Amino acid sequence: xxxxxxxxxxxxxxxGATSRNPLAFKHxxxxxxxxxxxxxxxLRFSVVYWHTFRGxxxxxxxxxxxxxxxxxxxxxxxxxxxxxxxxFEFIEKLGAPYYAFHDRDVAPEGKNLTETNKNxxxxxxxxxxxxxxxxxxxxxxxxxxxxxxxxxxxxSTSPNADVFAFxxxxxxxxxxVTNELGGEGYVFWGGREGYQTLLNTNVKRELDHLAAFLRxxxxxxxxxxxxxxxxIEPKPKEPTKHQYDSDAAACLxxxxxxxxxxxxxxxxxxxxxxxxxxxxxxxxxIAAAAGALGSIDANTGDVMLGWxxxxxxxxxxxxxxxxxxxxxAGGLTTGGVNFDAKVRRESYDPIDxxxxxxxxxxxxxxxxxxxxxxxxxxxxxxxxxxxxxxWDSGIGAKIEAGKSxxxxxxxxxxxxxxxxxxPSGRQEFLENLINEFI
Ligand code: XLS
Ligand code: NI
Ligand code: NI
Numbered sequence: 001x002x003x004x005x006x007x008x009x010x011x012x013x014x015x016g017a018t019s020r021n022p023l024a025f026k027h028x029x030x031x032x033x034x035x036x037x038x039x040x041x042x043l044r045f046s047v048v049y050w051h052t053f054r055g056x057x058x059x060x061x062x063x064x065x066x067x068x069x070x071x072x073x074x075x076x077x078x079x080x081x082x083x084x085x086x087x088f089e090f091i092e093k094l095g096a097p098y099y100a101f102h103d104r105d106v107a108p109e110g111k112n113l114t115e116t117n118k119n120x121x122x123x124x125x126x127x128x129x130x131x132x133x134x135x136x137x138x139x140x141x142x143x144x145x146x147x148x149x150x151x152x153x154x155x156s157t158s159p160n161a162d163v164f165a166f167x168x169x170x171x172x173x174x175x176x177v178t179n180e181l182g183g184e185g186y187v188f189w190g191g192r193e194g195y196q197t198l199l200n201t202n203v204k205r206e207l208d209h210l211a212a213f214l215r216x217x218x219x220x221x222x223x224x225x226x227x228x229x230x231x232i233e234p235k236p237k238e239p240t241k242h243q244y245d246s247d248a249a250a251c252l253x254x255x256x257x258x259x260x261x262x263x264x265x266x267x268x269x270x271x272x273x274x275x276x277x278x279x280x281x282x283x284x285x286i287a288a289a290a291g292a293l294g295s296i297d298a299n300t301g302d303v304m305l306g307w308x309x310x311x312x313x314x315x316x317x318x319x320x321x322x323x324x325x326x327x328x329a330g331g332l333t334t335g336g337v338n339f340d341a342k343v344r345r346e347s348y349d350p351i352d353x354x355x356x357x358x359x360x361x362x363x364x365x366x367x368x369x370x371x372x373x374x375x376x377x378x379x380x381x382x383x384x385x386x387x388x389x390x391w392d393s394g395i396g397a398k399i400e401a402g403k404s405x406x407x408x409x410x411x412x413x414x415x416x417x418x419x420x421x422x423p424s425g426r427q428e429f430l431e432n433l434i435n436e437f438i
Contacts, residue, residue: 005070005086006350011093012358023354028365030095034372035327040097043364044336046139047094049101051310051342052353053087065348075108077119081126088130094357098139098336100187103174104147113166117173124177131181139185139336140231140267140295141178143171146191146239156213157193157206157244164209171217179226184334185295186226187267188214189233194240210244211258218263229334231267231294234283236276238308247276248286255292265294269340270318271301271308281321288329295335296322298360312341312356316438319367320374327371337364370437379433383426390420 015024030040056064070086072079084106091099107123110116131137145155145167153159155167178186193210195201214232221230232255236246245251248266255261266287270280280296287293300313313319326332339360343352374380390396395412398404413419 005089006093006354009093009351009354012095012354023358025358025365026362027369028358028361034368035375037331039365039368042331042368043361044098044139044332045096045361045364046098046100046336046338047087047091047096047357048338048340049087049099049105051340052090052357053083054105055342057345057348059345062345065345066343067348068350077108077122080107080119080123084123084126084130088134088136090353091136092134094354094361096136096357096361098137098184098338100139100141100338102142102144103170103177104144109148113169120173120177124180127181138178138181138183139338140187140228141174141181141183141185142187142189143167143174144191145170145193151192154192154194154206154240156210157190159200159202164213168213168216171213172220175217175220175226176224178228179224183226183228185229185231185267186221187231187233187295188217188264189235189267190243190245192240193245194237194243196241207244207254211254211260214258214260214264218260229294230264231335232264233267233269233272233297234276235269235272235308238275247273247278248283248292252286252290252292261290261292265292265335267295267297267335267338268293269297269299270313270322271299271310272297274301274303275306275308279321280318281325284322284325284329288325293326293329293332293335295332296326296337297340298322298337298364299339299341310340310342312339312343312360314359314363316363316366316370317434319363320370320434320438321367323364323367323371324374327368327375373437374434377437380430383430387423387425 009023013024014029015021015026017026019026028039031038034042055066057066058064070082087099103120106127107120110119145151150163150166151158153163156164158164175186190210193206195203195206218230232245232251234245234247234251235243237243244254248268251266252261255264268280268283268287273280273283284293298313299310300315300318302309302311339357341356341360343356347356391400395404395409
């Protein structure tokens, strides 16, 4: 490496809960075992290229505030390659095992697709070298099908068949590159797959096209022998008024309707859940119930603001609930805790990138430990089990086994006269129980 971008920062270490060093982990201790597995394996932390290395603090009201000393401000391939070295210096010092990127985050577009692909190849070579040098792996790759003006009306849901074709060509290349880099997954986030107004939109045709696009991606994945997991990332709005992949349930329904349910799992993002009017735990539970919990984009919104603020997660109550749901579902297998989060526009020093990620990692480590303690205690799970105990034997077990009928249940109730009383839900008792551990 030429010269270090973060010369005053050395590898971030675990110093324990009593440390007052802002550049140390207080809770994330990579090798510490929780439920028999290391924290590193449980959490599979990942740093995103787009916010962390391309975010410049631009907003609709003002110019970039994050002027990075290593960035010469040009869209050259040379600058892009230099940025790769910086990114890996950062991720290595942080100690995150994974990263994620969009094709257009890492390499600039050329004047046509051929040139764009060539630019990407040059940067991918550098990414590969850095992966090899550091042992950092690619959690997932993806393609930006929303940034270029050609995608203003959508990519696979564009009314223009040529735009659809371009998106397919772009994803073909992104899949090849992800495969080349040993990526463990590939994400489809429907950047502009939705509509601004129904007045100009043929919803049925657009949904059919989205499915056709995903089907071709699944075929191509098999063709090139890419073994990574495919994910679809729900989000209800932003940038379009309505995004087709609006929440976990909508995505699952779409995947089932088009016969894709075995090919894609879900990549759930906290701020997208809240934009959809759900909690993240809700989205995790819905995905897990369908056997489709894949990966998470860890961030948080602001309860006072109705948009995708993509803040770093620091709320321990939130991370505890996420980890309770994730542990219950058997953990993140191919997925990870991917920080799809950005520092605030006002936090423009490079060191803020460290503070942000350290805080997010610590918050999730704490959530993991707390969730494991709640599970070890067992009272919460026992309560839920007991609440459904009428289904474990007798008439309940018969219904669950699919061996009853309206006729039998009528006879049962006529004989009994009324249902047995249902015990209290004990919400407050359970909320207090959780707080015993936080
Ligand atoms: C945007 C999405 C995006 C995806 C990757 O809101 O979260 O960043 O994670 O395309
Ligand atoms: Ni995301
Ligand atoms: Ni987002």
